[in-house]
Amino acid sequence: MSLNYIKNFYEGCLKPPTVIGQFHTLFFGSVRMFFLGVLGFAVYGNEALHFSCDPDKREINLFCYNQFRPITPQVFWALQLVIVLVPGAIFHLYAACKSINQDCILQKPIYTVIYILSVLLRISLEVIAFWLQIHLFGFQVKPIYFCDAASLGKKMTIIRCMVPEHFEKTIFLIAMYTFTVITVVLCVGEVFEIVFRRLCFLVRQ
Secondary structure (H helix, E strand, C coil): CHHHHHHHHHHHHHCCCCHHHHHHHHHHHHHHHHHHHHHHHHHHCCHHHHCEEECCCHHHHHHHHHHHCCCCHHHHHHHHHHHHHHHHHHHHHHHHHCCCCHHHHCCCHHHHHHHHHHHHHHHHHHHHHHHHHHHHHCCCCCCEEEEECHHHCCCCCEEEEECCCHHHHHHHHHHHHHHHHHHHHHHHHHHHHHHHHHHHHHHHC
16 A cells, blocks of 8 residues: 555656646756756865965865855755755645545646645745845855955954856856746746646536
């Protein structure tokens, strides 16, 4: 019985009840995760090692880097991907436990409403992550970062630091913003598809 639940959950996650939902799963699962996992590591993997300040001392470099990056972009985007997946995963787990067929989701009002709520929650989480990304990283990575090192007790309170590969990081930031926007658009489109298919189902009855 438990194997059947796992099978239903797995199929539900891979094949949502809508066409746009299936495309979203493909886009989210392959393109976005591949982009973050492979290219994200290549761009940001050694950033802390190459981040240097003047004077170039280890303690100053670490202090200023932690100020420059309160949270590393890879960790932030990985958390974003996991959190955004949670609403859909919970719904499909519920559907698997209740042995709800994917086709029945758009036929029974209660299942349709719950599924729409999971999609709306997904949209809300993406929008919140979008806002946080702007607040944390902005839209451009500048080549020079001025670090406030007053708490270190140094003579120089403002220290000049060099940010490695700033142009590549700017391109990557824009790409991640674009992926978030595409994901939100797909989710909104999925809601409209659900409403349209639900209306068609009611008309045929």
